[in-house]
Amino acid sequence: MRPVPELPEVETIRAQLDPRLAGRSITDAGAHPSAKFSPAVEAVGCEIAAVGRRGKYLILALDDGSEAGCELVVHLGMTGRLSISPDADRDHPHLRAWWRLDGDEVLTLHDVRRFGRVHVVDAGRYEAIATLDRLGPEPFSDQFTGDGLWRALSASRRRVKTQLLSQRPVAGVGNIYADEALWLAQINPAVRQVSKPRAGRLADAIRTALASGLRHGGTTLRDYATLDGSSGRNQHHLRCYGRSGEPCERCGAELRRRTIDARGTTWCPVCQRR
DNA sequence: GGCTGGCCCTGTACGC
């Protein structure tokens, strides 16, 4: 099991970063030569106005002197980890990017498997980041409704779990919370069509699963840690993800595991019957 | 334009 930072984990990190970064200037930066990380240096000379989030993307609003401003966009991928420290160990094998801040601290991005990404774009211009450009509504916003989710899911014949992971019907749901939400809504992850009432249930379930993650500071199974290096606690509250072989706590049947869209998927064969 | 499958990438688990 190797969980990735999903919305609750990214939001937990965002809330910790914002008070420590807002108002500070980036005086220097460096990055791994990969094109995934090298844009990090484009933020030098900017002042960080605020740390925001869209889906799983951290968005640092930057004041670069222009009217519109720009943004430093960071996706943590599967193993990305941000931290603030007095200095960066530039020889660390997993250091992918660093930004020196006024006040003599360094924001670092470590990412063992290099699935993370860094971009610097004009504010709100995400054409170069396809997934962010076409990101669905935030799950806790008024724009995310059961009807809207039903319309989004009905627009495609792909499996419901595949669609959730695409980030188009709703932003920020990854493998853990997709399994949790589908279990809560009693929807089989492999179905290709969902009725309007069931889509309503799924929308509620997505909010419930994500809210549990937020309440417990995110899910830590191996790689994820918050800004200060501490672990989340939501792994103790998962009811489906990663529990294959264990009894379903709703009906007692043995939870099963299969691969959907190349992602490990756990579901209950009885109460999530197709 | 939508969908599928391959790829990136490296630590860990497991079998021999």
Added chain:
DNA sequence: TGCGTACAGGGCCAGC
């Protein structure tokens, strides 16, 4: 103990 192999998975991209 050491080696080789399979596996994990978010997002991008080529090909259909």
